[in-house]
Amino acid sequence: MKTRLLTVALALTLLSSAIGGQTRVTPPDNKYTPAQDVELGLQAAAEARQQLPIMRDDAVSSYVERLGQRLTAVIPPDLQRSEFKYSFETVNVREINAFALPGGPMFVNRGMIEAANSEGEVVGVMAHELSHVLLRHGTAQASKAGKYQMGQVAGAVLGAIIGGRVGSVIAQGTQFGLGASFLRFGREYEKQADIMGAQLMARAGYDARAMAAMFRTIEKQDGANGPEWLSDHPNPGNRSAYIEKEATMLRVSNPVTDSGSFDRVKAHLRTLPKAPSSEEVAKTNARDRQEGSAPTGSLGRVAPPSSRTRDYTEGNIFRISVPSNWRELPGSSAVTFAPDGAYGQVQGQSVFTHGVEVGIVRNERHDLDTATGDFVRSLAQSNPRVTQRAEPLPTAMAGRRALQTPLDNVSDATGDRETILLFTTRMRDGTLFYVIGVAPTTEFRDYEPVFQQVVRSIRLND
Numbered sequence: 001m002k003t004r005l006l007t008v009a010l011a012l013t014l015l016s017s018a019i020g021g022q023t024r025v026t027p028p029d030n031k032y033t034p035a036q037d038v039e040l041g042l043q044a045a046a047e048a049r050q051q052l053p054i055m056r057d058d059a060v061s062s063y064v065e066r067l068g069q070r071l072t073a074v075i076p077p078d079l080q081r082s083e084f085k086y087s088f089e090t091v092n093v094r095e096i097n098a099f100a101l102p103g104g105p106m107f108v109n110r111g112m113i114e115a116a117n118s119e120g121e122v123v124g125v126m127a128h129e130l131s132h133v134l135l136r137h138g139t140a141q142a143s144k145a146g147k148y149q150m151g152q153v154a155g156a157v158l159g160a161i162i163g164g165r166v167g168s169v170i171a172q173g174t175q176f177g178l179g180a181s182f183l184r185f186g187r188e189y190e191k192q193a194d195i196m197g198a199q200l201m202a203r204a205g206y207d208a209r210a211m212a213a214m215f216r217t218i219e220k221q222d223g224a225n226g227p228e229w230l231s232d233h234p235n236p237g238n239r240s241a242y243i244e245k246e247a248t249m250l251r252v253s254n255p256v257t258d259s260g261s262f263d264r265v266k267a268h269l270r271t272l273p274k275a276p277s278s279e280e281v282a283k284t285n286a287r288d289r290q291e292g293s294a295p296t297g298s299l300g301r302v303a304p305p306s307s308r309t310r311d312y313t314e315g316n317i318f319r320i321s322v323p324s325n326w327r328e329l330p331g332s333s334a335v336t337f338a339p340d341g342a343y344g345q346v347q348g349q350s351v352f353t354h355g356v357e358v359g360i361v362r363n364e365r366h367d368l369d370t371a372t373g374d375f376v377r378s379l380a381q382s383n384p385r386v387t388q389r390a391e392p393l394p395t396a397m398a399g400r401r402a403l404q405t406p407l408d409n410v411s412d413a414t415g416d417r418e419t420i421l422l423f424t425t426r427m428r429d430g431t432l433f434y435v436i437g438v439a440p441t442t443e444f445r446d447y448e449p450v451f452q453q454v455v456r457s458i459r460l461n462d
């Protein structure tokens with residue numbers, strides 16, 4: 001018995017000295033909720049998957065996932081968040097880069113694995129990225145920037161994903177030219193992510209000096225495959241030095257010694273066709289858009305709503321049933337369901353003439369009536385011909401109090417009058433959940449029952 005106690009005491013001493021020996025990292029102030037991090041990240045990730053060639057090669061993707069899981073398994077208790085959803089995907093492009101989105105989704109470029117000299121180097125970059133997620137740097141930065149609506153932040157996050165040099169090519173073809181400031185971190189956040197990343201590495205069994213080595217490799221890159229990563233993660237100065245200093249204070253628990261998996265994945269990558277550059281990917285995307293292939297769509301004949309329905313679950317936030325001939329069109333901060341012929345691009349803006357848009361907006365005032373009024377005003381700002389036809393009527397959505405507000409508009413797409421029904425309710429965290437039903441005024445009588453049915457189908461998971 002006594003020896004057992006002694007062992008425990010000894011272990012505790014070791015643990016506390018390890019904690020005492022490492023640099024303390026405090027997450028910066030943040031006005032967003034962790035749930036909002038998740039929401040932003042999931043939406044932006046959905047968009048990223050549409051824009052980027054995600055590798056489906058199991059040998060590679062399961063390896064990267066495994067490395068990610070080793071890191072998430074050792075997240076310190078004070079930074080664990082049950083709502084975060086970590087995922088680790090590999091992008092088939094050759095630039096040395098990686099990015100992580102608020103709430104957990106991470107994307108690692110194939111080029112980063114190819115440039116790494118050891119597994120620890122790949123883990124180092126992933127640990128750095130994961131630290132930005134854990135410390136909630138994306139939304140902390142958005143908080144500093146002042147009053148932003150959810151949609152604007154999502155757009156900016158997206159701009160950041162497809163940011164950098166590639167972004168300027170992609171951004172021209174999208175409405176998300178807001179700039180990449182939200183995932184471009186300042187020196188203070190970079191240093192935090194380096195230090196916390198080093199600590200995560202040690203806990204996962206890696207020598208944190210591998211992170212410094214990878215950053216040096218990245219810095220040495222130049223030319224067309226140059227350090228894109230560095231433009232999002234600027235060197236705060238003395239990067240290698242302070243990472244190595246931190247590494248000396250850390251005890252590596254259960255060191256990972258196997259390098260076989262890393263070597264096998266590298267060898268496997270050499271057998272695959274060379275990865276395209278991000279610029280090549282961006283050009284292909286732009287060409288697809290011009291040729292009008294999905295998801296851009298085109299405006300034309302619209303079939304009436306099918307009486308059969310199809311269910312969708314959106315980012316673990318809500319469930320919805322819509323007519324089965326309506327397509328799901330994910331956007332940066334909302335999802336639209338519309339039939340063929342009813343959606344497309346007008347002057348670079350996504351528009352739809354029939355269907356519903358469902359989304360969430362952050363609002364400063366938390367009562368439903370005020371938040372709805374604010375939202376109607378923001379709709380009128382982006383659609384100057386929107387007018388409110390009548391006062392909101394009380395209704396219900398997802399088993400809670402909701403408002404139904406009728407609006408008139410003139411369609412940017414067709415120039416015809418259209419009728420809009422706006423449904424709003426509150427999420428538990430105070431954000432506004434909305435459904436916008438849109439149909440040409442001449443067809444509205446046929447669509448209104450469909451909108452009501454769609455609204456009745458909604459289940460919120462908050």
Ligand SMILES: [Zn+2]
Nearest residue numbers: 185190193233
């Ligand atoms: Zn960084």
